[in-house]
Amino acid sequence: MFPFVFEWGWDAGRLIFMGLLYLVLGVISLGLLYAFVKTWLQLRSPRRK
Amino acid sequence: MDLALIPNGVQRCSLKVFVPWMLLWLVILAGGLLSAFLCFYKGLNQTNMNHHFAFGLWIVFDLSLIALGAGAFFSGFLTHIIGEVFIYPYVEDLKAIINAAVVIGFICYSAAIAMLGVDIGQPLRGWFIFWHANVHSMLTEVSFCITAYLGVLTIEYLPLILSNRKLNEIRELNIFGSNLHHAMALFAAAGTFLSFFHQGSLGGLFGVLFARPFAFREGFSIWPWTFFLFILSSIAAGPSFTLLCVWIAQKVTGKELVKRSVFTLLAKISGWLLATYVILKILDTISWAYGVVPRAGLSFMDFYEGPYGVWLIVAEIGIFGIIPAIILITPRLRERNDLLIVGALMNITGIVLNRFVFTIQTLAIPVMPFGKFMSYFPTWQEWGIAMGAVGYGILVFSLSYRYLPLFPQEAELNPIRVLGKAVTDSGIVKRG
Numbered sequence: 001m002f003p004f005v006f007e008w009g010w011d012a013g014r015l016i017f018m019g020l021l022y023l024v025l026g027v028i029s030l031g032l033l034y035a036f037v038k039t040w041l042q043l044r045s046p047r048r049k
Numbered sequence: 050m051d052l053a054l055i056p057n058g059v060q061r062c063s064l065k066v067f068v069p070w071m072l073l074w075l076v077i078l079a080g081g082l083l084s085a086f087l088c089f090y091k092g093l094n095q096t097n098m099n100h101h102f103a104f105g106l107w108i109v110f111d112l113s114l115i116a117l118g119a120g121a122f123f124s125g126f127l128t129h130i131i132g133e134v135f136i137y138p139y140v141e142d143l144k145a146i147i148n149a150a151v152v153i154g155f156i157c158y159s160a161a162i163a164m165l166g167v168d169i170g171q172p173l174r175g176w177f178i179f180w181h182a183n184v185h186s187m188l189t190e191v192s193f194c195i196t197a198y199l200g201v202l203t204i205e206y207l208p209l210i211l212s213n214r215k216l217n218e219i220r221e222l223n224i225f226g227s228n229l230h231h232a233m234a235l236f237a238a239a240g241t242f243l244s245f246f247h248q249g250s251l252g253g254l255f256g257v258l259f260a261r262p263f264a265f266r267e268g269f270s271i272w273p274w275t276f277f278l279f280i281l282s283s284i285a286a287g288p289s290f291t292l293l294c295v296w297i298a299q300k301v302t303g304k305e306l307v308k309r310s311v312f313t314l315l316a317k318i319s320g321w322l323l324a325t326y327v328i329l330k331i332l333d334t335i336s337w338a339y340g341v342v343p344r345a346g347l348s349f350m351d352f353y354e355g356p357y358g359v360w361l362i363v364a365e366i367g368i369f370g371i372i373p374a375i376i377l378i379t380p381r382l383r384e385r386n387d388l389l390i391v392g393a394l395m396n397i398t399g400i401v402l403n404r405f406v407f408t409i410q411t412l413a414i415p416v417m418p419f420g421k422f423m424s425y426f427p428t429w430q431e432w433g434i435a436m437g438a439v440g441y442g443i444l445v446f447s448l449s450y451r452y453l454p455l456f457p458q459e460a461e462l463n464p465i466r467v468l469g470k471a472v473t474d475s476g477i478v479k480r481g
């Protein structure tokens with residue numbers, strides 16, 4: 001799963017498979033981050049109070 | 050007692066009715082937990098799985114639940130990704146169903162993963178598949194995608210949970226839920242990507258079994274035809290399952306929860322996808338019968354014996370494939386409520402049968418000339434866990450229906466009248 005796990009090899013299969021997985025996980029994390037940050041900013045904003 | 054939690058504008062049964070209903074499903078869930086305990090404590094000898102049947106009832110259930118849960122990703126894709134641009138006249142109908150589809154999807158995937166936790170025998174080592182990933186295995190791809198997709202479904206479920214009447218009063222949660230909702234297209238896109246690949250890989254898993262000619266298929270690039278057929282069959286069955294669940298909810302609650310046009314839309318989507326799937330499945334079966342089978346030195350009838358006779362293929366493609374496709378794509382037929390439900394139910398049955406055939410029949414057929422046809426029947430512990438998943442699903446759906454605004458059209462379709470006047474804040478109205 002990670003380059004530091006002993007089976008890891010820098011081959012096309014791993015790069016494509018794991019690359020796509022991390023891309024999707026990155027997109028999901030970005031969505032969550034957007035929601036958290038926007039919530040934090042809106043809570044700090046005096047207009048919403 | 051729980052009136053303050055009930056969504057505005059809708060009415061729910063009293064706790065005197067709701068609690069016994071929940072107890073019934075809790076007992077079934079408890080049966081599942083007991084079966085799971087026995088499997089963990091005594092081992093997988095509690096099942097009828099063996100060296101021939103490494104996959105059993107749980108995998109049939111898993112594959113079926115994952116196919117039927119596809120209504121969530123496909124409805125999300127239609128609503129959030131292409132809805133506003135390509136199919137905007139239907140978006141309102143899709144929005145009426147999307148919450149229910151997400152809850153059903155969440156139930157299906159969480160139940161499937163819980164069952165897999167028992168199936169692998171030692172769930173404490175379940176993380177091995179992630180850590181020591183075999184990137185050439187379809188099963189690894191499935192494991193990664195269903196786990197990640199359950200995460201996406203949880204995120205999609207969260208705004209609905211946070212819109213509960215009491216939780217919504219907490220400002221932080223209200224804003225967070227609203228912001229999550231704004232980012233929903235992003236999650237829907239991730240969910241579509243993950244679902245596309247894991248639904249396909251579940252089919253690919255069987256299609257690459259070169260040593261088992263019954264399942265083996267040629268295909269495109271690294272993907273056998275079963276990869277594409279599994280995707281198509283899941284998006285054909287998913288909307289039908291959503292339709293059926295909502296219809297059952299309507300019957301149980303005695304209320305109209307969505308407009309009839311919503312059912313018609315789901316039936317139309319399901320019907321045309323099923324018709325396409327059935328045509329491709331027939332072509333696939335013919336090409337398999339005249340290609341893979343003779344090349345393996347076998348004949349068509351070598352694969353159908355004992356309890357797994359030719360009736361299975363007739364039932365899967367003919368009775369539960371062609372007939373529901375005709376019912377669901379014919380406007381005159383799908384407008385009749387009885388036929389609509391029969392069509393959806395037959396569609397689902399056909400897809401479940403397909404998953405059964407690929408899982409069980411593939412393993413029942415001998416792979417050596419001296420081998421013999423095997424048969425498998427699950428133990429009560431296996432049934433117990435499968436039924437436990439059903440009990441869990443009904444519990445979660447019932448709780449969601451009672452306390453969350455699951456159906457946006459419900460209040461409009463079932464106005465509450467107090468002293469002749471329609472009220473919108475039914476949660477605080479003292480009934481009786």
